[in-house]
Amino acid sequence: MVFPKNIFNSHPKEDGDFFLGIQHILGFKPKKLKIYKKAFLHRSANKRDNEGNPMNYERLEFLGDAMLGTIISHYLYKQVPGGDEGYLTKMRSKIVSREHLNELGKDLNLIQFVESRIPKSHFGDNIHGNVFEALVGAIYLDRGYKYCEKFIQSRVIEPYVDIEQLEGKVISYKSLVIEWCQKQKKSFNFDVYEDTGKDLLKHFAVKLSIEEHVIAKARATSKKKAEERASKRAYFALQNKIDKA
Amino acid sequence: MVFPKNIFNSHPKEDGDFFLGIQHILGFKPKKLKIYKKAFLHRSANKRDNEGNPMNYERLEFLGDAMLGTIISHYLYKQVPGGDEGYLTKMRSKIVSREHLNELGKDLNLIQFVESRIPKSHFGDNIHGNVFEALVGAIYLDRGYKYCEKFIQSRVIEPYVDIEQLEGKVISYKSLVIEWCQKQKKSFNFDVYEDTGKDLLKHFAVKLSIEEHVIAKARATSKKKAEERASKRAYFALQNKIDKA
Numbered sequence: 001m002v003f004p005k006n007i008f009n010s011h012p013k014e015d016g017d018f019f020l021g022i023q024h025i026l027g028f029k030p031k032k033l034k035i036y037k038k039a040f041l042h043r044s045a046n047k048r049d050n051e052g053n054p055m056n057y058e059r060l061e062f063l064g065d066a067m068l069g070t071i072i073s074h075y076l077y078k079q080v081p082g083g084d085e086g087y088l089t090k091m092r093s094k095i096v097s098r099e100h101l102n103e104l105g106k107d108l109n110l111i112q113f114v115e116s117r118i119p120k121s122h123f124g125d126n127i128h129g130n131v132f133e134a135l136v137g138a139i140y141l142d143r144g145y146k147y148c149e150k151f152i153q154s155r156v157i158e159p160y161v162d163i164e165q166l167e168g169k170v171i172s173y174k175s176l177v178i179e180w181c182q183k184q185k186k187s188f189n190f191d192v193y194e195d196t197g198k199d200l201l202k203h204f205a206v207k208l209s210i211e212e213h214v215i216a217k218a219r220a221t222s223k224k225k226a227e228e229r230a231s232k233r234a235y236f237a238l239q240n241k242i243d244k245a
Numbered sequence: 246m247v248f249p250k251n252i253f254n255s256h257p258k259e260d261g262d263f264f265l266g267i268q269h270i271l272g273f274k275p276k277k278l279k280i281y282k283k284a285f286l287h288r289s290a291n292k293r294d295n296e297g298n299p300m301n302y303e304r305l306e307f308l309g310d311a312m313l314g315t316i317i318s319h320y321l322y323k324q325v326p327g328g329d330e331g332y333l334t335k336m337r338s339k340i341v342s343r344e345h346l347n348e349l350g351k352d353l354n355l356i357q358f359v360e361s362r363i364p365k366s367h368f369g370d371n372i373h374g375n376v377f378e379a380l381v382g383a384i385y386l387d388r389g390y391k392y393c394e395k396f397i398q399s400r401v402i403e404p405y406v407d408i409e410q411l412e413g414k415v416i417s418y419k420s421l422v423i424e425w426c427q428k429q430k431k432s433f434n435f436d437v438y439e440d441t442g443k444d445l446l447k448h449f450a451v452k453l454s455i456e457e458h459v460i461a462k463a464r465a466t467s468k469k470k471a472e473e474r475a476s477k478r479a480y481f482a483l484q485n486k487i488d489k490a
Contacts, residue, residue, distance in 0.1 A: 051326065058330040059322060066311075066318040073311040074385070077304060081296065085303040140319070145390040 018113065025108055025135075027154055032142050035060075039138040040131060042116030057134035064137030067145075068096055071152045079163060094166050095156070101129030104156060107221050109201045110135065162232065173231035177208070180238065186211050190230070192223050206230045263358065270353055270380075272399055277387050280305075284383040285376060287361030302379035309382030312390075313341055316397045324408060339411050340401070346374030349401060352466050354446045355380065407477065418476035422453070425483065431456050435475070437468050451475045 015033060022030050030036050041047055043056040072095050076088050083091070094100070105111070105128030111120055114131060140148045164170045174190075181188040188210045195205035206226040208216045215237060218229035260278060267275050275281050286292055288301040317340050321333050328336070339345070350356070350373030356365055359376060385393045409415045419435075426433040433455045440450035451471040453461045460482060463474035 049326070053327040054329065059328075059333065062330045062333050063318050063322050066315040070311040070315040073308050077308050081294070082298040083304075084299065085307045088304065088307050 021113065025110075025155075026139065026151060028143070028147065028150070030142055035138045035142050036135070037115075039134040040110070040113040040115055042114055042118065042127075044117040045115050046117070057131060060134040060137035060141075061130050062137070063140060064133035064135065065096075067136050067140050067148055068133060068152060068156075071149050072096055072156075074149075075153075075157055075161075091163065091166055095161055098126065098129055100160070101132050102126060103128075104160065105129050105132035106201070108132070108155070109199060159229075172228065173235045174227050177231045177234050177238070181210060190227055192226065195219060208234050210234070266358065270355075270400075271384065271396060273388070273392065273395075275387055280383045280387050281380070282360075284379040285355070285358040285360055287359055287363065287372075289362040290360050291362070302376060305379035305382035305386075306375050307382070308385060309378035309380065310341075312381050312385050312393055313378060313397060313401075316394050317341055317401075319394075320398075320402055320406075336408065336411055340406055343371065343374055345405070346377050347371060348373075349405065350374050350377035351446070353377070353400070354444060404474075417473065418480045419472050422476045422479050422483070426455060435472055437471065440464060453479050455479070 018037070019030065019033060022033070022036050038055060039057050039060050041056045043054070043058065045056065047055040049055045069092065072092050073088065076083065076091050076095075080087065080091070102125045106125075110131045111123070111128060114120060114123075114127065116123075136148060136152065139151050162170070165173075170176065178188065180186075188208070189212075191207040191209065193205055194202065196203045201221055203219055203221055204223050204226045205219045206217065206223075206229075207214050208218075208227075208230040216230040216233035218226050218233060220226040220229055263282070264275065264278055267278070267281050283300060284302050284305050286301045288299070288303065290301065292300040294300045314337065317337050318333065321328065321336050321340075325332065325336070347370045351370075355376045356368070356373060359365060359368075359372065361368075381393060381397065384396050407415070410418075415421065423433065433453070434457075436452040436454065438450055439447065441448045446466055448464055448466055449468045449471045450464045451462065451468075451474075452459050453463075453472075453475040461475040461478035463471050463478060465471040465474055
């Protein structure tokens, strides 16, 4: 007699890890774990639902892409009261660009959850952005519009969206900070070190000091990004001083 | 001494009419009437807000276009579990096509509320769809996502969206009904009459009788549309019989 290995196809230990991993990324508890599993299911896995419909993340990606566009549209609408339709459209397409979404998905290391028959190293860059969109679709189905908005606010808008930078008015916060220090004859130092911690992807941390005082810290998947992020924080901390300089 | 005609630029009588007109279209009470006024403000009116920003419906149109896309995406996701991303994208673009949105705006006679310096007869067809999108944006800002969804469900999906027809599987319900009657050797009659009522646009009403019994009624802005709508209703009422025939 053969006992089925996994009755109901359930893997309590794996599900627990997946739950915690997803919760960590979302910043809140997922309710229907099954929806999130679908968000990471590549078509090569050839899964089907009970009705025989192909099951993979592409339908959720369709939904998430639309949600993301709407939430960013609303954000821009509120944020830039003087921007006309053309401006808003241009800014939105910069924020939800393929390149940007790939970066977001990569920084959240979403590929760790992807289920596929193709080795992960064979995927191109787009898988990161596609899975990110699918995750947004899954959040919407699981927790509704408000949670979706919350997630996009904390994971897309706060860390990544800088309207001045998108407008091209500010090319680099690092150069603004350096310029200010030189003008003010103040010493500065970017202390960069590897800080991968529990992440699967390599991460870097930066401490930015001015006159030997640490005034901003940041962490990202590249040295350049971490420096830019720390500089941005420093810039806003110093803004009054810089504007008057 | 000259008394200002309209202190605070308020027009209690006109506002009351506008409120009732909008409420009739929405199917629920608007809260912030000001937002809806903006949804009908053409750029030619050259209005500005207190901060000096140009004020017209174009920004709301940007927002409403995104909302509409998302709500239709979610509807299709639920409605067609077997449709892949390509199918869903194609169906969505049929539903939110320029032509379709213009038709929606026209049927709701939204142009009656438009404030512009250009005579309304000078506008092309797109104003109907543009103002419809702006209205969706206004609903979202005034009452949130759920009300927006409700409005699109009752004003777009229920009366207009028929997946079989969009897929091209059903070209015309009228021809299906006629075919069935002929096969079953039953007499039928489309009784069409003008029924404009309180609407500003011309409207037509249709009574579809089979064997002298009225089995469906409908009303629309053209004879053809009214006949098709009545036929669709009749088709669903008769569906079992037709499928078995």
